[in-house]
Amino acid sequence: MxxxxxxxxxxxxxxxxxxxxxxxxxxxxxxxxxxxxxxxxxxxxxxxxxxxxxxxxxxxxxxxxxxxxxxxxxxxxxxxxxxxxxxxxxxxxxxxxxxxxxxxxxxxxxxxxxxxxxxxxxxxxxxxxxFGADETFFQITRALARPMDKTPQITCNLIGPTALGFRHRDDITEITALLSDLGISVNVCAPYGATPQDLTRLGAAHFNVLMYPETGEAACRWMERELNLPFTKTVPIGVGATHDFVKEVATLTGVEPTLDTARLRLPWYSASVDSTYLTGKRVFLFGDGTHVATAARIARDEMGFEVAGLGCYNREMARPIRALAREYGVEALITDDYLDVEQRIETLAPELILGTQMERHIGKRLGIPCAVISAPVHVQDFPARYSPQMGIEGANVIFDTWVHPLVMGLEEHLLHMFREDFEFHDDAGASHHGHKAKPRPDPEARQPVTADEHPGTVVWLDDAERELKKVPFFVRGKARRNTESFAAEKGLSQIGIDTLYEAKAHYAR
The missing domain is CATH 3.40.50.1980 (Nitrogenase molybdenum iron protein domain)
Incomplete structure (x- = not known):
């Protein structure tokens, strides 16, 4: 094993x-x-x-x-x-x-x-x-739920949220409010917050909202057959998906499709000149199939990112994720080995990772910012504040979560650009400490290496090291590796500024 x-x-x-x-x-x-x-x-x-x-x-x-x-x-x-x-x-x-x-x-x-x-x-x-969560809820539903008369008003069941789920608690609140705007009440939310007695009333609803296919699809398919309960196929994560979800619910129920977007704060940024900083940023996505599929749409269609790669760890979702990858022109990565994921990220060298807590650690090691979009998660991903992923407020939360790592990265890059400035140079220390500031260690500093001390080692000359520091920090590691590979191919033992630019031109082709 x-x-x-x-x-x-x-x-x-x-x-x-x-x-x-x-x-x-x-x-x-x-x-x-x-x-x-x-x-x-x-x-x-x-x-x-x-x-x-x-x-x-x-x-x-x-x-x-x-x-x-x-x-x-x-x-x-x-x-x-x-x-x-x-x-x-x-x-x-x-x-x-x-x-x-x-x-x-x-x-x-x-x-x-x-x-x-x-x-x-x-x-x-x-x-x-x-699978264990999906099968367990299916077995409980099959044992307890029975056909019954529908409620006089249009109601639905929210299916799929569990304990230890990624933002499930807040997603329930957001979707309940969204449905309320359509005049639809929630009959039962299960498993989260439900009792076995509540599950006996599942058949009274008019339809099911399948929030998380990983943990609720088997029960929904059974209820569709046995209790005459159709279920929604759209997961409302992202602006476009939320609009599609409302239309799907309207089609199932005959209500007027209504969506209040007054709380949506994404458009003002999308219309600003600052948003051009995000356009074309290469992102890699990995997590459970549902959150990866919804995040890919948001990344490409709502944020202007380029999807450089995607994949999932739950093999039950392998087929739809492979189909999605073909649509995005990338190769799907279906694996539950984090070392495979790390290798793919290192090869693709994206500007941003959208993944799980595993990818957060991988990003730290590779120097690539990461935003968490899926379980498995850690304690910091169960915030005390209201922080859904679904609906309009979920779109706001996702925007902040994804953009902040990149914007903070830009700030760090600017500090590097002005590192020779009288206030920001390395010997000045932190500016807010004034005359008491201590010099900051240079994170890029390396001990001098000579070819005599380490035979076969490619040595960076001072002028090349200084020039390399002008490269944005989030791609500097890739630039260093590419240049060293180029030098090795050419049989060079030293890297000067000319070699650095030759390598840049070589890999730009």
Whole structure:
């Protein structure tokens, strides 16, 4: 088995945990060894939730494997029911517990608990976290939802938001308000904030809004067949997609398409001369398929960027992402290995990365600014402020999130350009410290290297080093690497200013 420091998705039982933690009145009994009981860290430390996940572990140890682990599971189920009194329970096994084949679902069925007990069959070694969330919510929906009369007024269900999702909490608020402007109320939002009792009312709505296909599409397709609930296909992330979403909802319901864009602050910048700084900036996108697809449209059509490359880590979305890549004239990268992603970014050398927390770290190492657009995310991507991705306010948030790294990069570039100025030169220190300022270290400074000390090393002469510092910082690393490669091809042991310009001309062709 390949071991990795980072992973884009956990095993499928983590997806089940995301669904259970998002809901109320649902409890998850997880057959798991002592080392698999880490859910509290995910939800209380990263998402900063104020309550523990509703999960009970059997927590068997190595010495238990020679005895009756099935009895441990039954005892855990009984204790969880008596202690928490949930409306329903889901039961399953972690990836390690799956190997001992105790069949949690079958055991729970024999216990005769007076509540619905829903077994989860999540193949831990073939599928991953997003599949686990999608399958878990589908199984719960199939067990609890039933056909019923529709509500007198037009209502919908919001489907897909989970715990530990990227801005799901705020997206719910934004889409609820957007639908309210159309005269449409939300019947049930699930799994986020819903109880098992709420899921029995799903069939009363007129249609479903599929917010996140990764975690809600299987349930939506089942409800379309069994409950006569059509679902939306447009994810309203970005200005254009939000307009399309409103039109799609209007087509499904017959209401008048109305969208209040008074809060949209993107057009004023797009019409300003400052926006030309963004035009043509090369960006690389990576994350879950839904957020990458919506971000690509925003990048090209609303921000004026050039999409240099894109990809996703969840293989369930590989086909649509490959089709999208063909449309954008780039090669899709479908992988869950962050080293493959880092190599592609290093090769393409974009001006901006739009990715996950993994790409944020990759960008730091390569000196390329990065904005986070997708899970997996860290604690800083669960802000206390209102910060949606969907709808009109989501478009404002996305604009700020993407533009600020580039604008701050421009500021740093200007400081580099004026580094010989009396106020900004390297020996002056920080200007706001006045006469107490200490000289700043030069981040570009290198120890002198001679070919005698390091045979085979290409040596930069002082004039070339000074000229290189005039190159914008966010492409300076690429310029240095290209020049060194050019010198090596020419058999040069030293790089002077002429070599630097010859390399520039060579790679510009």
């Amino acid at each position: 390949k071991l990795s420091v980072w992973t884009y998705e956990g095993p499928p039982h983590v997806g089940a945990l995301r669904v259970a933690t998002a809901m109320k009145g649902l409890h998850y009994v997880l057959h798991a060894p002592q080392g698999d009981t880490y859910a509290d860290l995910l939800f209380t430390m990263i998402e900063r939730r104020n309550h523990r996940p509703p999960v009970t572990y059997t927590t068997f140890q190595a010495r238990d494997l020679g005895s009756d682990t099935a009895n441990l599971f039954k005892t855990a189920c009984q204790n969880a029911y008596e202690r928490f009194q949930p409306q329903a329970m889901i039961v399953g096994a972690s990836c390690t517990a799956e190997l001992i084949q105790d069949d949690p679902g079958g055991m729970a069925e024999t216990m005769g608990l007076p509540i619905p007990v829903i077994p989860l069959d999540l193949p831990s070694y073939q599928r991953k976290e997003n």
